[in-house]
Amino acid sequence: xxxxxxxxxxxxxxxxxxxxxxxxxxxxxxxxxxxxxxxxxxxxxxxxxxxxxxxxxxxxxxxxxxxxxxxxxxxxxxxxxxxxxxxxxxxxxxxxxxxxxxxxxxxxxxxxxxxxxxxxxxxxxxxxxxxxxxxxxxxxxxxxxxxxxxxxxxxxxxxxxxxxxxxxxxxxxxxxxxxxxxxxxxxxxxxxxxxxxxxxxxxxxxxxxxxxxxxxxxxxxxxxxxxxxxxxxxxxxxxxxxxxxxxxxxxxxxxxxxxxxxxxxxxxxxxxxxxxxxxxxxxxxxxxxxxxxxxxxxxxxxxxxxxxxxxxxxxxxxxxxxxxxxxxxxxxxxxxxxxxxxxxxxxxxxxxxxxxxxxxxxxxxxxxxxxxxxxxxxxx
Numbered sequence: 123x124x125x126x127x128x129x130x131x132x133x134x135x136x137x138x139x140x141x142x143x144x145x146x147x148x149x150x151x152x153x154x155x156x157x158x159x160x161x162x163x164x165x166x167x168x169x170x171x172x173x174x175x176x177x178x179x180x181x182x183x184x185x186x187x188x189x190x191x192x193x194x195x196x197x198x199x200x201x202x203x204x205x206x207x208x209x210x211x212x213x214x215x216x217x218x219x220x221x222x223x224x225x226x227x228x229x230x231x232x233x234x235x236x237x238x239x240x241x242x243x244x245x246x247x248x249x250x251x252x253x254x255x256x257x258x259x260x261x262x263x264x265x266x267x268x269x270x271x272x273x274x275x276x277x278x279x280x281x282x283x284x285x286x287x288x289x290x291x292x293x294x295x296x297x298x299x300x301x302x303x304x305x306x307x308x309x310x311x312x313x314x315x316x317x318x319x320x321x322x323x324x325x326x327x328x329x330x331x332x333x334x335x336x337x338x339x340x341x342x343x344x345x346x347x348x349x350x351x352x353x354x355x356x357x358x359x360x361x362x363x364x365x366x367x368x369x370x371x372x373x374x375x376x377x378x379x380x381x382x383x384x385x386x387x388x389x390x391x392x393x394x395x396x397x398x399x400x401x402x403x404x405x406x407x408x409x410x411x412x413x414x415x416x417x418x419x420x421x422x423x424x425x426x427x428x429x430x431x432x433x434x435x436x437x438x439x440x441x442x443x444x445x446x447x448x449x450x451x452x453x454x455x456x457x458x459x460x461x462x463x464x465x466x467x468x469x470x471x472x473x474x475x476x477x478x479x480x481x482x483x484x485x486x487x488x489x490x491x492x493x494x495x496x497x498x499x500x501x502x
Contacts, residue, residue, distance in 0.1 A: 126157055126161075126169040127161075127166060127169055129143065129147060129154065129157065130157060130158055130161050130169075133154070133158070140154060140155075157169060183218070183220050183224060183228070184218075187211075187216060187218070187220060188228050188232075190211065190216065191207055191211070191220075191225055191228045191229070192228070192229075192232055192234070194207045194210055194211070195207065195229060195234050198210070199371065199394070200367055200370060200371055200394075200399060201367070201399070204222045204223070204225040204226035204229060205222050205225075205402045206400065206402070207225050207229075208220070208221070208222040208225050208406075209400035209402075209406040210400065211225075212406060213400065213406075251282060251283060252282045252283045252419075253283065253416075254283055254416050254417065254418060254419045255281055255283050255284050255286070255312070255412075255413045255414075255416055255417075255418040255419065256281065256283075256312060256313055256314070256315040256316060256418035256419045256420065257282065257283055257315070257316050257317065257418075257419040258281075258282040258283075258315065258316070258317040258318070258319055258348075259279050259280065259281055259282065259288065259308065259315045259317070259318050259319065260279070260280045260282060260318075260319050260320070260358045260360060260361040261277070261278070261279045261280075261301060261304070261305065261318055261319070261320045261326065261361070262277075262278060262320060262321060262323075262358055262361050262362070262365070263275045263276065263277045263278070263293075263296035263300070263301070263323070263325070264276050264278065264365045264368075264369075266292075266369070266372065266384065267377070268377065268378050268379065268380065268381075268384065269376075269377035269378065269379050270379070274292060274293065274294055274295075274381060274384065275292075275293050275294070275295060275296045275300070276290060276291065276292060276293070276365075276368070276384075276388065277289065277290075277291045277293050277296065277300050277301060277303075277304040278290050278291075278304075278361060278364065278365065278368070279304055279305065279308045280360055280361045280364050281312070281315075281409070281413060282319070282360060283412070283413075283416070284404070284409050284410075284412035284413035285360060285364070285401055285403065285404065285409045285412070286312065286396055286409040286410060286412070286413040287364060287392050287395050287396055287409065288307075288308035288311060288312045289304040289305070289307045289308040289311075290368070290388040290389075290391065290392050291303065291304045291307060291385070291388070292378075292381045292382075292384040292385040292388055293381070294381065296323065296325050297325050298324075298325045298326075298328070298334060298335050298336050300325065301325045301326055301336050302335070302336055302339060305318070305336075305339075305340075312413070312418070313418055313420070314343060314345060314420070314421050315345060315419065315421065316345065316346065316419040316420060316421050316422070317345065317346040317347075317348060318340055318345060318346070318347055318348070319348045319349075319350065319357070319358060320347075320348075320349060320350065320358070321349065321350045321355070321357075321358060322349050322350070322352055326347075326349070327349060333347075333428045333429075337428065338428065340426075341425060341426040341427075341428050342425050343421055343425070344421040344422035344423060344424055344425055344426055345421040345422075345426070346421075346422075346426065364395075367395070368388075368391060368395075371391050371394075371395075372387060372391070375387060395409065396408065396409045396410045397409075397410045432470050432471030432472075433469075433470075433471075434468070434469070434470045435467075435468070435469050435470075436466065436467070436468050437466075437467050438464050438465070438466055438467070439464070439465055439467050440462065440463070440464050440465075441456055441460050441461055441462060441463050441464075441465060442461065443458075443461045443462070444458065444461070445457045445458035445459070445460060445461050445497070447465060447467065447476065449467045449469060449474050449476070450469050450474060450488060451493070452474070452488055452492070452493055452494075452495060453493055453494045453495070454474070454476065454484065454486070454495045455494075455495060455496050455497040456476060456478075456483050456484060456497065457497050460478060460483070463478060465477060465478050465483065466478075472487050472488045472489075473485070473486075473487055473488075474486055474487075474488060
């Protein structure tokens with residue numbers, strides 16, 4: 123204000139012209155006369171800076187709606203971003219309904235948004251979704267701690283199409299029994315799925331060489347079992363994201379004293395997650411609404427035949443005078459120096475290993491349609 127007051131005072135001095143004064147100060151004559159008019163009317167107070175905000179903003183949302191947005195930001199127990207708040211306003215019948223972008227601007231204006239410039243945008247992800255409920259379930263377990271510090275597990279099952287959380291079981295360990303019990307709980311509520319997707323945990327796969335009990339039980343019901351690629355959690359990304367939401371729900375609540383106490387918290391979470399939480403990926407619908415909007419898929423009507431694991435055999439065979447030995451319908455040359463020797467032959471599927479006492483003679487892989495294997499070099 124002092125500069126403006128000096129400008130008005132200098133204009134009254136003898137020999138000072140308004141044109142020269144405005145040129146020196148870098149302002150227009152119109153601005154000068156406006157300042158002098160306000161000074162003559164209000165005195166020095168008229169020279170105070172004034173807001174450039176228009177007297178009327180036809181596109182500004184009502185104050186009551188803005189207050190409602192701020193309250194939802196503070197009150198929503200989980201996701202409270204602009205999109206989630208928009209869905210809640212839409213469900214509450216708020217008029218006029220602001221766009222998600224307008225909701226975001228309200229949050230920014232009220233200092234409720236923390237900038238995250240390094241966050242990967244949603245548009246960069248390639249999403250995939252099954253066409254019907256129960257077409258595919260994702261199953262996984264995540265760790266949690268009780269109040270005593272004891273580590274327990276939560277076995278979760280999520281429907282890929284609807285994001286319906288079909289099971290959330292508090293269990294002492296991530297065992298095959300816990301996985302199967304969670305599956306049974308989910309199937310009782312939602313019906314059996316056509317496919318189950320999991321990571322490569324032993325409770326789901328049973329190991330590298332043979333299907334485990336979980337996979338065999340699914341196959342008996344005609345349900346396909348699929349495993350995600352190792353070290354690629356994005357394959358089960360919907361359930362991985364649900365784990366984050368679950369733990370965000372549990373952290374502010376009193377730590378559970380026992381598994382039954384934790385199970386009660388998980389039941390409350392499932393009720394909110396499935397029936398009251400609108401999802402951006404579902405265009406504002408809840409998982410329960412999405413699940414019941416389409417006819418669920420069903421498993422195959424007949425059991426699925428699983429591949430049988432290779433059989434391990436260990437036998438003693440005598441080498442012929444030509445230095446060959448028979449193993450798995452193959453004729454293998456081990457050299458005439460071992461003619462008449464009794465060798466140990468180990469077969470596992472198509473792999474063959476031959477021992478002479480404690481000396482490894484040959485290791486080879488049998489090829490379909492090939493019968494004779496000449497002696498090329500040791501260990502060939």
